[in-house]
Amino acid sequence: MSDLDPLDPLLIAEDWRSHGRSVAIATVIATWGSAPRAAGSHLVVDQDGNFEGSVSGGCVEGAVIAEAQDVILTGQSKMLEFGVADETAWRVGLSCGGTIRVYLERLG
Amino acid sequence: MDLTSLHALNIARKGRHAAVVVTDLDAGGERVILEGETVAGNLGDHVAEAFRSGKAAAVDVAGCHLFLNVYLPPPRIVVIGAVHISQALARMAPLVGYDLTIIDPRTAFATPERFADVDLVADWPEDVLGRRPLDAYTALVAVTHDPKIDDFPLTDALRKNCFYVGALGSRKTHAKRVERLSGQGLDQQAIMRIAAPIGLDIGAATPQEIALAILAQIVQAFRRRDIVTAA
Numbered sequence: 001m002s003d004l005d006p007l008d009p010l011l012i013a014e015d016w017r018s019h020g021r022s023v024a025i026a027t028v029i030a031t032w033g034s035a036p037r038a039a040g041s042h043l044v045v046d047q048d049g050n051f052e053g054s055v056s057g058g059c060v061e062g063a064v065i066a067e068a069q070d071v072i073l074t075g076q077s078k079m080l081e082f083g084v085a086d087e088t089a090w091r092v093g094l095s096c097g098g099t100i101r102v103y104l105e106r107l108g
Numbered sequence: 109m110d111l112t113s114l115h116a117l118n119i120a121r122k123g124r125h126a127a128v129v130v131t132d133l134d135a136g137g138e139r140v141i142l143e144g145e146t147v148a149g150n151l152g153d154h155v156a157e158a159f160r161s162g163k164a165a166a167v168d169v170a171g172c173h174l175f176l177n178v179y180l181p182p183p184r185i186v187v188i189g190a191v192h193i194s195q196a197l198a199r200m201a202p203l204v205g206y207d208l209t210i211i212d213p214r215t216a217f218a219t220p221e222r223f224a225d226v227d228l229v230a231d232w233p234e235d236v237l238g239r240r241p242l243d244a245y246t247a248l249v250a251v252t253h254d255p256k257i258d259d260f261p262l263t264d265a266l267r268k269n270c271f272y273v274g275a276l277g278s279r280k281t282h283a284k285r286v287e288r289l290s291g292q293g294l295d296q297q298a299i300m301r302i303a304a305p306i307g308l309d310i311g312a313a314t315p316q317e318i319a320l321a322i323l324a325q326i327v328q329a330f331r332r333r334d335i336v337t338a339a
Contacts, residue, residue: 004121004182014114025109029133029166029175040164040177077136103133103175108110 009053013044013107022047023107024068028055032083033098044107047072055102056082068104077105109138116140117179124181124243128158133166133173181245182207183271183330188233188261189252190217193276196319197249198226204323206247211236213257233261247272247326249306253281259288266298272329274303274322303329 004011010025017023026043028035036057043053043061045068055064060082071078083099113129117140120127126143130151141147147155154167154176164177185201187194190212201208209227212218218230229236237260242248248265250258253276262285265273275285282304289299307321308328 008121010114010121011118014111014118017111017114027131027175027177028164038164039166077133079133103131105109105131105136107114 007052009042009044012052013042016044016046016050017107022072024071025105025107026055026064026068027103027105029079029101029103031098031100035098035100037100045069045072056100060100060102064102064104071104071106075106077103079103113138113140121179121181124245126159126181126245127179128155129177129179130155131175131177133175135172181243183245183247183326184208185247185249185326186211186237186242186261188212188248188250188258189276190214190219190223190228190230191251192315193251193318193322195222196316197322198223200319200323204327206323206326209240211261212252214252233257233264237261237264242268242270244269244271246270247274247329249274249322249326251276251306253277255285255288259285259292262302263289263292263294266294266301271333272303272326273301274306274325276306277304279305 013023013025024045026045028037028039028041030039037055041055043051043055043064045051045065047069049065051061051065054061063082064080067078067080080102081099117127117129120142128141129138130141131138141155143159146152151169154169158165158176158178162178162180166173166175184207187197187208187210190210194210198208198210209229210218210223211229211231211233213230213232215230218228220228242265248261248270250262252258258275262273262275275282277285286299303325307318308325310321312318312321
């Protein structure tokens, strides 16, 4: 018996991949200050930009999904950082004022 | 991440086994470690700490930048007794993110009318817990007052190391219970783990308030379980 959420991102990633879709997994590695999603949280993305899960309260998901396309193409893992001191962060708006580091990798 | 690793991780999670995934952030690649596996050296200490705290962390081991992600089974509550308190508990538990199952062999109590949309099993705990075993991520709440129904699941919960074991009843009732359980070969230290009288002491008077006191005590036991293990 399993009581995992059917929308569990890691179950979805496995399902997508085994159906031939290309998938990247984003994981929150560290947070500083106020951040809505704890370290270890996942967001999974496919080659068409479909995604499930979250790495923030919706502030930086767009940027992560865009970067994921690159990771899916090259297979090169990436470390992304978003925060108030970061120019990108102003653009994507981490409204809570914290900083987060996100690891992006391709699912092999 | 390798699809084989993800598959192994998902199998563990579906089977309610705790797992840690160690990812090498520089070189890439990962290793899935199940709870109970021994891991040597410095990494072993970090892995043990991750299982205890349930918190993901980036660590440096022998010059490698590693990320340890922890996947603990979602905590759940098994209630013995389809009583008034259980009706309130069944409504509150999902709000806090706990799955809940109620077991009671007394078919007068365990009726679908009294427990709409609740995972309710009208059978003896001995039979149900054989099919659906307790584990370390389960809280056991015994509220029937009847030793014939409560004693087996209480003993089983202590043996399976449930993170919370609570039993309804006055101090006098509990003293008798302690005597019976001692007679069944349980040691005092295990018996001391039973929360009785059940629930945080908030002066609860109604069944709903008692349910709240029990739920708060379960959350406390889960969130502070690392301190309990360390003691």
